[in-house]
Amino acid sequence: MHIAMIGTGYVGLVSGACFADFGHQVTCVDKDEGKIAALLRGEIPIFEPGLDVLVATNVKAGRLKFTTDLTAPVAEADAVFIAVGTPSRRGDGHADLSYVYAAAREIAAVVQGFTVVITKSTVPVGTGDEVERLIREANPSADVAVASNPEFLREGAAIRDFKFPDRIVVGTMDERARKVLGDIYRPLSLNQAPLMFTGRRTAEMIKYAANAFLATKITFINEIADLSEKVGANVQEVARGIGLDNRIGTKFLHAGPGFGGSCFPKDTKALVKIALDHDVHLRIVEAVLAVNDNRKRAMARKVSSAYGGSLRGKTVAVLGLTFKPDTDDMRDAPSIPLVTGLLDMGAKVRAHDPVGMEMARRELPDIEYSDDPYLCARGADALVVVTEWAQYRALDLERLKNELAHPVVVDLRNVYRPEDMAAHGFIYDSIGRPPEAQG
Structure with a gap:
């Protein structure tokens, strides 16, 4: 053909x-x-x-x-x-x-x-x-x-x-x-x-409905993560427990800083607009968008809270800028509102990403970039893991602690095990896990 x-x-x-x-x-x-x-x-x-x-x-x-x-x-x-x-x-x-x-x-x-x-x-x-x-x-x-x-x-x-x-x-x-x-x-x-x-219209609808549903799953588990932290539950175990129900499934139940990328934000917004044009209110999808936007902005406050005070004049190291690993896509990446929020708090931001820094410079021109995660962490008062790149899972934790001015790590992707971070003496905060598991 x-x-x-x-x-x-x-x-x-x-x-x-x-x-x-x-x-x-x-x-x-x-x-x-x-x-x-x-x-x-x-x-x-x-x-x-x-x-x-x-x-x-x-x-x-x-x-x-x-x-x-x-x-x-x-x-x-x-x-x-x-x-x-x-x-x-x-x-x-x-x-x-x-x-x-x-x-x-x-x-x-x-x-x-x-x-x-x-x-x-x-x-x-x-x-x-x-x-x-x-x-x-x-x-x-x-x-x-x-x-x-x-x-x-x-x-x-x-x-x-x-x-x-x-x-x-x-x-x-x-x-x-x-x-x-x-x-x-x-x-x-x-x-x-x-x-x-x-039919042609049905095919067009399938695409939007699929993305809106997946975005809803992400947003749902993120809200459950917030509740889990408050009541002393572990969101990763919650996700596994509900995901084993074959009516639900395990995919898209990973708590984090909110969804981004080229599809979910754009397509959920478009679906809401299509519905409004036909006098239909998609209340669930509208709520998904609002919750996701608020979550991204809240991540900077989470970093400030983990540090235990004002970030003004402090340096925060950010690992991962793209909206997900194995891409250089920065569209609607959670790192953008996170970094913007940190800058608004008076912090200095230094960032590393394996492939996304060239694209990131267009969105975040006012921060420092490092070619190596350890150089990124050097002298920083806190470190934030934003994108779960595989190489961040294998970091030498002892070396990482020695590079940081203060051993504060905020893990927005639950990459690390709390007991490992505690054993290395980190002040550790993650998503949806009880305070006693944080280290």
């Missing part, structure tokens, strides 16, 4: 590379000349484990190409995926669909023969209808079927998620489109991946 992938962001580049690895002929298109030039040089603009090798392998095999001009790729394509950004619109939280609609108009101008146009971007319910209307308005003779095929990729595990998916959702009632998408995903049949065909 010939595939044109419009957009080389996270979803577009990972999806394009994986489709090429299935044996399809894929051309990734992006208007950003610098990004395309970098990709042609073999440079990957995002951090995703294994993506550099996957791209290089398929470029070498001739199955994956990059260009800034969509004319030829779209004209010869059996399927055109729209994988452009849909960021939250400033001021109201709605998804900004300008890039999606611009892509639809450009596709309409050059499409030839029967072509399936698929929205891969996360879009509000009804967007596929508007994409189809725009294409037919711009080119009434176009022989196209518009489908929805939402992505369910986790940053840091995107390639595995693409090749071993829980489900593949395809929204279309067009039999020709079903056949094309069935052929595109046929290589996954060996993995017995369920291919679920629905």
Whole structure:
């Protein structure tokens, strides 16, 4: 199959590379000349484990190409995926669909023969209808079927998620489109991946509902963590106890500083706005957003409390800046309000992240950065673990204590065992564990 992938962001580049690895002929298109030039040089603009090798392998095999001009790729394509950004619109939280609609108009101008146009971007319910209307308005003779095929990729595990998916959702009632998408995903049949065909609007709704539910699980366990601290329970054991119920499951029940990233904040806000447009109030999702925002801001106060007083003039070392490990994504990362709150308290902040510091400098330009976690801790009055990178789990605790001016550690990801921290003489605070377990 010939595939044109419009957009080389996270979803577009990972999806394009994986489709090429299935044996399809894929051309990734992006208007950003610098990004395309970098990709042609073999440079990957995002951090995703294994993506550099996957791209290089398929470029070498001739199955994956990059260009800034969509004319030829779209004209010869059996399927055109729209994988452009849909960021939250400033001021109201709605998804900004300008890039999606611009892509639809450009596709309409050059499409030839029967072509399936698929929205891969996360879009509000009804967007596929508007994409189809725009294409037919711009080119009434176009022989196209518009489908929805939402992505369910986790940053840091995107390639595995693409090749071993829980489900593949395809929204279309067009039999020709079903056949094309069935052929595109046929290589996954060996993995017995369920291919679920629905209506287009249902597919669009599935994506938002899934992210809102997962965000709700995270927010729920974070509130239970706060209660656990007060009553002397251990939230990790609580999560395990309820997670063993197969109606609940263990995933997304890890207490922490709140959810962030490119999907959950943006998509939950968009879902609330979609509901309001239809005179529906999603009270649970609205509460999830409010609780999550408040939690992020509260983390700076937690650090101040652990230190036992004012942080003015004190140095706080922050380990981990990205919203999760194995990515360089800083979008809505909990580290941003945490660091901002610490600065507002008069603290000096020094930070380390294995891959995210370049991106972090754009969001947090007024702090110091260290290339090594021990240098980050050197002379600091307190240390905060914000992102659970694997290398932070293996730190030499004795050396870490010797580097710190005061042995205060606030562990927002429950990376360490309280008894280990106590044995090394740390003043230790974590999330959702009783005071006597903190050290």
